[in-house]
Each structure stands twice: as C-alpha cells, then as structure tokens.
Amino acid sequence: MAQFQCQQNNRCNPMYTAYKVATYLFDPLHHWWESDATQRKVAGLLVLFFLGAMATIEMNRQGLLPASMAAITPKSHYMAINLAFTLVLILEVVSLIFTLPCSISKAVGKQFEILALIMLRSSFKELVNFPEPIRVTGQEAALYHIVSDGTAALIIFALLGLYMRIRRDTDEDTTKGVVLFKFVAAKKIVALLLLVAFAGMGILNSWLFFHGHHEFDFFQAFYTVLIFSDILLVLIAQRYLPAFNAVFRNSGFALATLFIRLALTAPPYYNAAIGIGAALFAVLLTLTYNCFFTSRNQ
Numbered sequence: 001m002a003q004f005q006c007q008q009n010n011r012c013n014p015m016y017t018a019y020k021v022a023t024y025l026f027d028p029l030h031h032w033w034e035s036d037a038t039q040r041k042v043a044g045l046l047v048l049f050f051l052g053a054m055a056t057i058e059m060n061r062q063g064l065l066p067a068s069m070a071a072i073t074p075k076s077h078y079m080a081i082n083l084a085f086t087l088v089l090i091l092e093v094v095s096l097i098f099t100l101p102c103s104i105s106k107a108v109g110k111q112f113e114i115l116a117l118i119m120l121r122s123s124f125k126e127l128v129n130f131p132e133p134i135r136v137t138g139q140e141a142a143l144y145h146i147v148s149d150g151t152a153a154l155i156i157f158a159l160l161g162l163y164m165r166i167r168r169d170t171d172e173d174t175t176k177g178v179v180l181f182k183f184v185a186a187k188k189i190v191a192l193l194l195l196v197a198f199a200g201m202g203i204l205n206s207w208l209f210f211h212g213h214h215e216f217d218f219f220q221a222f223y224t225v226l227i228f229s230d231i232l233l234v235l236i237a238q239r240y241l242p243a244f245n246a247v248f249r250n251s252g253f254a255l256a257t258l259f260i261r262l263a264l265t266a267p268p269y270y271n272a273a274i275g276i277g278a279a280l281f282a283v284l285l286t287l288t289y290n291c292f293f294t295s296r297n298q
Contacts, residue, residue: 015182016182018185018189019181019182019185019186019188019189020185022185022188022189022192023181023184023185023188025188025192026101026188026191026192029098029195030098033094033095033098034095034098042091046084046087046088046091049083049084049087050080050081050083050084053079053080053083053084054077054080056073057073057074057075057076057077057079057080058077060073060074060075061075071212072209072210072212074128076127076128076132077132078124078127078128078130078132079128081124081127082121082124082125082127082128085117085120085121085124086121088117089114089117089118089121089219090202092110092113092114092117093114093198093219093222094195094198095110096110096111096114097191097194097195097198098191100187100190100191100194100229100233101184101187101188101191104230104233104234104237104250104253105167105168105253105286106167107233108253108256108257108282109160109163109164109167111226111256111257111260112156112159112160112163112260112278112279112282113160114219115156115260115263115264115275115278115279116153116156116157116160117153118219118264119149119150119152119153119156119271119272119275120149120150120153122145122149122271123145123146123149123150123153126142126143126145126146126149127142127146129142130142144268145268148268148269148272149268149271149272151272152271152272152273152275152276155276155279156275156276156279159276159279159280159282159283160279162283163279163282163283163286166283166286166287166290167286168290168294179240182240183236183237183239183240186236187233187236190229190232190233190236193229194225194226194229197222197225198222201218201221201222201225202218205218219264220261220264220265223257223260223261223264224261226257226261227254227257227258227261230253230254230257231254233250233254234247234250234251234253234254237250238250245289245292245293249285249289249293252281252282252285253282253285255281256278256279256281256282256285259274259275259277259278259281260275260278262274263275263278
C-alpha cells in the first residue's frame, strides 16, 4: 500500500526526481539573471568594456602594446562597436536560454529578437571597411550591405512587434498540476543542457582565439544547436500536447528556427530576405493558429 502511494505521488520515480533537481537548479539561476541588480551590473560592464576596447585599440594604433597583445588587437576603432554588439548578443542568447521553459512561442520571439540584433551587428561590422575619418567614396558595396541588413533588421523588428501582440501562451493552457510541473521541468532540463553547451562553446572559442587558432562563428554554431533543441522541445511538447494542431504549431516554430539558421549563413541580400521571410512565416503561423485552433484548445 505504501509503495502504491509512493508511486502515485511520483516520489519514487527517477524522472520526477530529475524534474525536481532541474527546477531547484534552474529557478535560482533564472531569478538571479533576470533581477534588476544583475541587469544593471551587466549594463555597466558593457559600457566599461566598450570604453576599454576603444582605449586598447588606440594604444595599438600608437604602438604602445606588447607584440603578443598587439597581434590579436584590431587597429580599427569600429571593431569596438562590433565587440560591444557581440557581447550584447551573448547576453541575449543567455536570456533566450532562460526563456525556453516559459513557452515555445515566447522562445521563438526571443530568437527573432536575436536575429534582428545580429542583422544590426552585421551592419556595424561593415564599418571596418571604411577609413577613419569615415568616407563613403569607394565603399559603395559595404554601404549597400549596411542598408540591406539594417532595413531587414527594422522589418524583422516590426514583424516581431506584431508577433508578440498576437502570440498566446497556449503551451500551458491545457496542462495543470503535476502534468504542468513535469512539462515545464522537462524544458528546464533542456535549458540547463543548453547553458552547459553555451558555456563550453564560448570557452572553446576563446581558447582558439587566444592561442592563435581560427575560431568558429559562435552564433551560427549555437543556432545549429538550437535547431536540435527546438526539435527536442517539440517532441517533449507532443507528450503533453498530443493534438495535431499543437504538434503542427510547435513544428512550424522549429521550422522558423531553421529559417533563422539559414539566414545567418546566407550571403548578403539573401540573408535579409530569408530573415524577413522567417519572421513573416512565424506571424502567419501564429495568426492561422489563433484564428482556427485556439478555441478548440480552450
């Protein structure tokens, strides 16, 4: 009888124990990261990093750095902008990981936020082709790339606003109690694994850079990992939301993530078109789901 009650309460289930451990690990980390104090400190560090990068680049231009440090320090002040935006993107990726357990639709919105920032970063990266002081003459190709990526970022930003307005957190609407706890905890396990992968990839890329090896494109590589994690989340969601409309919706969001990955690897102009198409696809998918299937879930 006692064993039966234990099984009924899930206390003897190893997976239930794993769910509780994941919750105890994830929730404090999430609370710490999203706290106002942490965000203020991170913002302050970004400002200090940008100013430090500008100063270090100027020292390198003046020949004041040791040879070993000068070899890995750029000489264009515009690179400080690129480095600052890279840090902003890293912080957004961490926020994305903490968003995953909330809902799949919210996590997809966060990925489009990152895509818009990456497009803006691509625009600023083109500045390294310009001389100091800045002149447009002879840099028409770079200017076109700036206009293309910047315009795409603006359109994606507008579509994201529409997406966030029509988005509904339907993932947890039809689950309650222990089932809801298991569903959210399973997504927390995926998020924790992504945090480990994120930290590992960052450490590896830093090691390659400081040892003079060719580092990989961090964001492209991590978005590839996100494709697999999104598929895993779709499969997890199917266990708790087995209805066809929910499976199609979640699979469609995974496809939108694939489009984002393709946009990151596409050449100029194509990346803008694919990125805008990915955002438009997510909006149309959400509109269709809300119009024809939301009432069926409730």
